[in-house]
Amino acid sequence: MSEQLELYDVTIIGGGPAGLYAAFYSGMRDMKTKVIDAQEELGGRMLIYPEKMIWDVGGVTPILCEKLTAQLKQQSQTFDPTIELGQQIRDLTRLEDGTYMLESSTGEKHWTRTVILAIGRGILKMAKLELEGAERYEVSNLHYTVQELEPFRGKRVLISGGGNSAVDWANELEPIAAQVTVIHRREYFGGHEKNVIKMKTSSCDVRTPWEVTQLYSGDGSTISQVTVRHLETEETEQLAVDAVIVNHGLKSDFSGIRDWGIGMDEWCVYVTPKLETNLPGIFAAGDFASYDSKLNLIAGAFTDAALAVNSAKLFIDPKADGVAYVSSHNSRFKEKNLALGVKEEDA
Structure with missing residues (x-):
């Protein structure tokens, strides 16, 4: 040596x-x-x-x-x-x-x-939301992790994903957000069973099997609405949002x-x-x-x-x-x- x-x-x-x-x-x-x-x-x-x-x-x-x-x-x-x-x-x-x-x-x-x-x-590395133009909202109200809860107080929050983190974030945000909507492509959630039950029995609007298909912006810099689609019936719906959190895995x-x-x-x-x-x-x-x-x-x-x-x-x-x-x-x-x-x- x-x-x-x-x-x-x-x-x-x-x-x-x-x-x-x-x-x-x-x-x-x-x-x-x-x-x-x-x-x-x-x-x-x-x-x-x-x-x-x-x-x-x-x-x-x-x-x-x-x-x-x-x-x-x-x-x-x-x-x-x-x-x-x-x-x-x-x-x-x-x-x-x-x-x-x-x-x-x-x-x-x-x-x-x-x-x-x-x-x-x-x-x-966080798996990104694979929708056209999604990256432009990463500096405003499209989030891939939750660093602090307080910025979501009183907001309409949509969470896309069904892993352990998505479930935890839904439970932690539910008491302080105006509304929490959880969109997941599968019926099964990957979080701990007790936490999944807590989420499903809370005021969270849990939708399966749905996915986010489009983002809309009123001012060009923040997401104001999203389109979600039911994977089996092809039904679509527009939801007004103040923040979108994505947990599509790593x-x-x-x-x-x-x-x-x-x-x-x-x-x-x-x-x-x-x-x-x-x-x-x-x-x-x-x-x-x-x-x-x-x-x-x-x-x-x-x-x-x-x-x-x-x-x-x-x-x-x-x-x-x-x-x-x-x-x-x-x-x-x-x-x-x-x-x-x-x-x-x-x-």
């Missing part, structure tokens, strides 16, 4: 919940850690839903996604990992000494002993990872119970990892992250402890506990 090259024990690709917790836990394992994310901000998919309430993280009372993301980011920095943002990793090369060189789409190179892929569903880009020879399907990589991929020293965690008994919750991503880090540690040093000591007994926290004013006998 050249003296100019810095070798890391583990490089985590992805800065969502799995990647952030992996960065923290690898610090507990005293590993030299780097986190690389294609976005310009850590948080992964959680950045799309800042005002969504998160209920299912153990020991955490209902919390705004934005706040939970901030806390995860803060926790991930506990042991000062190196952070590289705005870099989409495309190429992987295994060197003669068994270490890896990663290269981004812009030419940056990174050297590492192991890799943890915590890339979720890849680099996600398009995913896995960059060049499919070309690495890694075993994966359309969305996920296959891993062992130890979160090992078919490539030596390459592990996965979070939504990208697929295995029997997978738990698709943020809490599950944390467990994946810890297991992947432990496997990476043992790959580097087979004689290492299989797991990290719990924080109350981990020597890495002694100094940090003192900084918090915690006496050693109380830690």
